[in-house]
Amino acid sequence: MRDHFLFRKENQLKKGDKSIKKSWDKKISNLCSFINRSADYYTTSSCSGRVLILIDDEIKKDDLFLFCSHDTVSFEYLKSEMERIKSKTNRMIYFRLDPCILHIACRSLEKAQKIHDLAKDAGWKRCGIIGTKKRFVVELNATQKLEMPIINKSKILINDSFLEILVEESNKKLNDSWELIKRLEKAVTNI
Numbered sequence: 001m002r003d004h005f006l007f008r009k010e011n012q013l014k015k016g017d018k019s020i021k022k023s024w025d026k027k028i029s030n031l032c033s034f035i036n037r038s039a040d041y042y043t044t045s046s047c048s049g050r051v052l053i054l055i056d057d058e059i060k061k062d063d064l065f066l067f068c069s070h071d072t073v074s075f076e077y078l079k080s081e082m083e084r085i086k087s088k089t090n091r092m093i094y095f096r097l098d099p100c101i102l103h104i105a106c107r108s109l110e111k112a113q114k115i116h117d118l119a120k121d122a123g124w125k126r127c128g129i130i131g132t133k134k135r136f137v138v139e140l141n142a143t144q145k146l147e148m149p150i151i152n153k154s155k156i157l158i159n160d161s162f163l164e165i166l167v168e169e170s171n172k173k174l175n176d177s178w179e180l181i182k183r184l185e186k187a188v189t190n191i
Contacts (some may be wrong), residue, residue, distance in 0.1 A: 028047070045101070045103045049070065055088075099144070108136065
């Protein structure tokens, strides 16, 4: 009899990366590798966290991203990027810090509950199990997030002092996200 879970896993892991970056984030790749080596789990999407500058729009499109980094940023670099992009559009431009996310397909509800509990114990606050007829997926979301308008009609809305605070806070939140990844990586080494 065919193992439908294994078939879906093989197909998922063969697919090309659909992200804008087109590669796994280094900070989460070890965790994904540990999970994908297990017979009972595989990752369907992941992000280690990112800093974005993007055009405000209801519809998510790649061309709205004016700046994206999956690493910490410096004040000088972010300020120069803001200067570079401020006249790209007359629309509102936002700074956004997205926390790490991870979706894990699981062979059974029991396996989903196990990974869910490991994540909770590792400090992930937003964890849930999504069940369908075909599969169970554990969704993990870190809570470290920031979002605010920074440019409008080609005018930078925040001063240097505020930008320094924004950079400091976003870097701290990224590091907090990466610590969650490390703790979960340690927890799943024996699944």
